[in-house]
Amino acid sequence: MIKVENLIKNFGPKIAVNDVSFSVERGEVLGFLGPNGAGKSTTMRMVTGFIPPTAGRISVGGHDILTNPIPAKRLIGYLPENAPSYADMTVQGFLRFTAEMRGITGDARKRAVNRAVELCMLENVLYQTIDTLSKGYRHRTCLAQSIIHDPDILIMDEPTDGLDPNQKHEVRNLIKRMGTNKAVIFSTHILEEVDAACSRVIIIDRGRIVANGTPDELRRRSHLAGAVSVVVSGVTAAELSEALSSIDLVVRVDTLSETPQQSVVRAHPDSPDQKPALVRAVMELVSQRHWQLEDLRTEEGHFDEVFRSITLPDTIKEARQ
Amino acid sequence: MSGGVITIVKRELAGYFVSPVAYVFLVIFLLLTGFFTFTVGNFFERGEASLVSFFTWHPWLYLFLVPAVGMRLWSEERRLGTLELLLTLPIATWQAIVGKFVASWLFLALALALTFPVIITVNWLGDPDNGVIASGYVGSVLLAGAYLAVSCMTSAMTRNQVISFILSVLILLFLILCGYNPVTDLLSQWASPQVVQVVASFSVMTHFDAFQRGIVDVRDVVFFASVIGLALFTTGVIIRGLRAG
Ligand SMILES: Nc1ncnc2c1ncn2[C@@H]1O[C@H](COP(=O)(O)OP(=O)(O)OP(=O)(O)O)[C@@H](O)[C@H]1O
Ligand SMILES: [Mg+2]
Numbered sequence: 001m002i003k004v005e006n007l008i009k010n011f012g013p014k015i016a017v018n019d020v021s022f023s024v025e026r027g028e029v030l031g032f033l034g035p036n037g038a039g040k041s042t043t044m045r046m047v048t049g050f051i052p053p054t055a056g057r058i059s060v061g062g063h064d065i066l067t068n069p070i071p072a073k074r075l076i077g078y079l080p081e082n083a084p085s086y087a088d089m090t091v092q093g094f095l096r097f098t099a100e101m102r103g104i105t106g107d108a109r110k111r112a113v114n115r116a117v118e119l120c121m122l123e124n125v126l127y128q129t130i131d132t133l134s135k136g137y138r139h140r141t142c143l144a145q146s147i148i149h150d151p152d153i154l155i156m157d158e159p160t161d162g163l164d165p166n167q168k169h170e171v172r173n174l175i176k177r178m179g180t181n182k183a184v185i186f187s188t189h190i191l192e193e194v195d196a197a198c199s200r201v202i203i204i205d206r207g208r209i210v211a212n213g214t215p216d217e218l219r220r221r222s223h224l225a226g227a228v229s230v231v232v233s234g235v236t237a238a239e240l241s242e243a244l245s246s247i248d249l250v251v252r253v254d255t256l257s258e259t260p261q262q263s264v265v266r267a268h269p270d271s272p273d274q275k276p277a278l279v280r281a282v283m284e285l286v287s288q289r290h291w292q293l294e295d296l297r298t299e300e301g302h303f304d305e306v307f308r309s310i311t312l313p314d315t316i317k318e319a320r321q
Numbered sequence: 322m323s324g325g326v327i328t329i330v331k332r333e334l335a336g337y338f339v340s341p342v343a344y345v346f347l348v349i350f351l352l353l354t355g356f357f358t359f360t361v362g363n364f365f366e367r368g369e370a371s372l373v374s375f376f377t378w379h380p381w382l383y384l385f386l387v388p389a390v391g392m393r394l395w396s397e398e399r400r401l402g403t404l405e406l407l408l409t410l411p412i413a414t415w416q417a418i419v420g421k422f423v424a425s426w427l428f429l430a431l432a433l434a435l436t437f438p439v440i441i442t443v444n445w446l447g448d449p450d451n452g453v454i455a456s457g458y459v460g461s462v463l464l465a466g467a468y469l470a471v472s473c474m475t476s477a478m479t480r481n482q483v484i485s486f487i488l489s490v491l492i493l494l495f496l497i498l499c500g501y502n503p504v505t506d507l508l509s510q511w512a513s514p515q516v517v518q519v520v521a522s523f524s525v526m527t528h529f530d531a532f533q534r535g536i537v538d539v540r541d542v543v544f545f546a547s548v549i550g551l552a553l554f555t556t557g558v559i560i561r562g563l564r565a566g
Binding site (some may be wrong): 078 | 324327328329332335339340401402403405406408409410411412415532564565566
């Protein structure tokens, strides 16, 4: 539904988006991750037709966004960054306005507004002026605006920003549900959200795509992925480490903590796939030595760690220069 | 006009009346027109049944009142970030520009329409030529439209309403002064009459004059329509520039 090819955006001498290509099909939820200023919002603004690209092609539902913007925009529901809305309107007035702008009138408009209000839980503030709403409600009002026409394509820039934990949860579920029959792109700084809602993730750093894959694939890039931590009592950490190092699969051992009572040590396999084998080997070792095993934890790998390892080194290097 | 334009006109117009600012504006407008007509314009002392003293002051009155209406048109959209929302809706940019312009123009026309007691008064006191009065109103509406289009343009230039207001007043002042008699007299001391005439032909004063005397000249209508068209076109160019970054 969305096809982006070699997208470039320069602001004066600054390159905000540098040769970005991706595509999103119906039934997919694409998560955009990246440090501040990476170019996530700029990319979304180009896809929604708000700003023209310096170079590259964007096709939305088969329509080129530059040469044929109106049919393309009809397909899109868009929640811009910071969720702007007309402060002097009531929630209901605002939603009616956006419905009408999308050609929904009469009874259909009433149904569309009711549906969006229900999905975004705005019943209580329907007749309130937007500038008297709390930040979270303002955000949800703009979210409601983006789904009012039940669009085929949903583009959301930080949809859970400013929401309370319950609402975050609701919105993630909403995104997930929408993702079953729409093409969805959303950006976020909350890494768990990627797990909760995305079928695919793109990490952008300084205008470039630095990673693209399913949440699982990316997590496996973590150096923790597949590692096994054990808590054993009555053994020193040194002894435990040495024993674990002697397992063939293990490439590295870290001591996490040590008290006179117990030691906590983590063993890393060569590849995340070897995790089951490593667990078996560790269990065998423990029973051979008649150690008292208190706890055993396996690691799936952490997103934030992958995110940091991909985006941090360069950012820091740049800051130092 | 397409549905999108009408929806925008409705929203903008409704926007005027939810805030007290619109009512304050209408009251100020009526008080000032009254003040200029009856006090400064010597309506009664003239001893004639016409609205000359009423219309004469409109170019000056609008100089401040119209930018006050137009200054927020685009600067507010930029400040709130709703520009992004508006321009990603399935409408063309010109539709948004025209919709916002028409709504404010209708509001100004309403303000002007509320001056109807002055027509009643002059008809009650004497026997005026109501054709001349009608042409005066047509001219005044066109004048307000031209001023508004300029304010629309300056409001797209900045997200600060005050700057937009000042820019607009400066441009409009220029459009008044280049055809204002004291200025053209001064100018003709060191420029040839042809030059003075060309300069004056760019002035709203020159083109508003005939309307007050009851003459609706096509050339004057075309002048005001061109100012509106040009200013709105420039608004479109400015907005395109904003988006390109
Ligand atoms: N209108 C503009 N003019 C100049 N530079 C801009 C403009 N818009 C964005 N930029 C620059 O482009 C870069 C990318 O910005 P963008 O807003 O896309 O980042 P982002 O990934 O959304 O960041 P964040 O996580 O903070 O929202 C930034 O360096 C920003 O300063
Ligand atoms: Mg952003």
